[in-house]
Amino acid sequence: MSDDLKKGLEGVLVAESALSDIDGDAGRLIYRGYTIEDLAREASYEEVLYLLWHGELPAADDLETFAEEMAGYRAVDDGVLDTVEELAAAEENPMAALRTATSMLSAYDDAGNEPGDREADLTRGMRITAKMPTIVAAYKRLRDGEAPVEPREDLSHAANFLYMLNGEEPDDTLAEVFDMALVLHADHGINASTFAAMVTASTMSDIYSSVTSAIGTLKGGLHGGANQNVMRMLKEVDDSEKSAVEWVDDALENGRRVPGFGHRVYNVKDPRAKILGEKSRDLGEAAGDYKWFSMSQAIEQYMAENKDLAPNVDFYSASTYYQMGIPIDLFTPIFAMSRSGGWIAHVLEYQEDNRLIRPRARYTGPSDAEFVPVDER
Numbered sequence: 516m517s518d519d520l521k522k523g524l525e526g527v528l529v530a531e532s533a534l535s536d537i538d539g540d541a542g543r544l545i546y547r548g549y550t551i552e553d554l555a556r557e558a559s560y561e562e563v564l565y566l567l568w569h570g571e572l573p574a575a576d577d578l579e580t581f582a583e584e585m586a587g588y589r590a591v592d593d594g595v596l597d598t599v600e601e602l603a604a605a606e607e608n609p610m611a612a613l614r615t616a617t618s619m620l621s622a623y624d625d626a627g628n629e630p631g632d633r634e635a636d637l638t639r640g641m642r643i644t645a646k647m648p649t650i651v652a653a654y655k656r657l658r659d660g661e662a663p664v665e666p667r668e669d670l671s672h673a674a675n676f677l678y679m680l681n682g683e684e685p686d687d688t689l690a691e692v693f694d695m696a697l698v699l700h701a702d703h704g705i706n707a708s709t710f711a712a713m714v715t716a717s718t719m720s721d722i723y724s725s726v727t728s729a730i731g732t733l734k735g736g737l738h739g740g741a742n743q744n745v746m747r748m749l750k751e752v753d754d755s756e757k758s759a760v761e762w763v764d765d766a767l768e769n770g771r772r773v774p775g776f777g778h779r780v781y782n783v784k785d786p787r788a789k790i791l792g793e794k795s796r797d798l799g800e801a802a803g804d805y806k807w808f809s810m811s812q813a814i815e816q817y818m819a820e821n822k823d824l825a826p827n828v829d830f831y832s833a834s835t836y837y838q839m840g841i842p843i844d845l846f847t848p849i850f851a852m853s854r855s856g857g858w859i860a861h862v863l864e865y866q867e868d869n870r871l872i873r874p875r876a877r878y879t880g881p882s883d884a885e886f887v888p889v890d891e892r
């Protein structure tokens with residue numbers, strides 16, 4: 516492979532960005548200069564959205580106005596809910612259902628869908644981010660044979676999602692853990708799904724198309740889909756006769772990858788995995804059952820000692836969400852609900868100085884094939 520071919524675009528700079536930065540050797544992540552630890556501890560998801568979209572932390576009254584406006588956009592039109600019902604009845608994969616329903620939202624947006632107007636795109640972005648949780652919760656309830664729960668405007672973004680999912684208000688601890696998980700997943704440089712959103716936007720397509728591209732990209736097991744795979748692995752270990760270490764050892768022997776480990780940018784433990792690991796432990800402690808946390812810790816230690824690989828964000832979010840009673844196949848839609856903030860921020864930022872994204876491949880096919888008409892082949 517020649518030096519100019521960057522398989523997987525590793526290390527390639529494609530844009531300037533003031534949104535988030537990762538120091539992969541130090542295990543440090545910042546959003547607009549603020550450390551992820553400070554934001555996880557101090558800021559709500561709504562505050563982080565404001566920070567990403569408007570460039571600074573909001574003053575208290577700006578935050579109130581912003582959160583109120585977003586809460587007002589939570590309801591989803593019946594036409595979209597009818598489709599969600601059909602998708603749930605067909606047992607469509609929830610990420611695919613979210614992709615389809617989010618795409619459909621554009622038909623009902625009275626801000627239209629014309630690209631190139633930053634203010635209109637911000638409104639559309641708020642609407643998309645406000646409505647995605649309503650779609651995910653409605654899908655889950657319809658799949659379970661229950662009626663969707665209408666969103667409430669008096670609850671935070673995080674608490675309202677858990678309320679719509681379960682039909683009852685979450686306690687403060689669960690709402691706080693979920694809000695923190697949304698903060699942790701909101702942005703992460705030019706990851707694959709964000710890049711997909713930017714590629715779509717760079718053609719001067721619309722923001723709904725960008726977010727739809729991104730949802731489809733986040734779905735894969737090498738990216739956001741890993742959080743579901745982590746929990747399926749933990750359950751498989753639990754159902755087996757083997758210890759976690761034996762199970763992982765066998766998996767590696769068979770050439771399998773261990774979900775939730777490794778990262779294109781981090782060479783050390785992902786700072787978000789540290790925070791989520793503590794939450795997973797706390798939830799285990801509250802339930803008087805450390806099973807999932809202990810199993811995860813054993814795998815982490817084994818992977819560090821034998822593969823020199825550390826957990827990424829998906830590793831401990833899995834047992835955190837599971838212990839909150841969230842169905843496994845909703846883990847990735849929840850990631851999408853949060854990352855929509857980053858996708859929209861990057862699209863808006865890139866379009867300030869847009870250039871079509873169009874890389875090239877080194878051609879390896881024949882160059883002088885002689886065409887033979889079909890009836891002579």
Ligand SMILES: CC(=O)SCCNC(=O)CCNC(=O)[C@H](O)C(C)(C)COP(=O)(O)OP(=O)(O)OC[C@H]1O[C@@H](n2cnc3c(N)ncnc32)[C@H](O)[C@@H]1OP(=O)(O)O
Binds near residue numbers: 778824
């Ligand atoms: C939100 C997110 O998207 S975070 C990532 C979520 N994805 C996962 O957790 C899936 C598991 N992880 C992986 O597949 C990878 O680590 C990725 C896709 C995240 C990063 O991949 P890349 O940067 O392309 O690294 P690459 O695939 O070249 O791996 C480097 C080496 O580490 C190994 N490796 C990387 N991750 C793992 C893993 N999870 N389990 C076992 N081995 C691994 C590879 O086999 C490779 O070894 P080799 O050089 O001997 O062939």
Ligand SMILES: O=C([O-])CC(=O)C(=O)O
Binds near residue numbers: 702704705707780
């Ligand atoms: O940055 C990446 O490559 C993957 C990602 O989205 C994340 O870790 O949050």
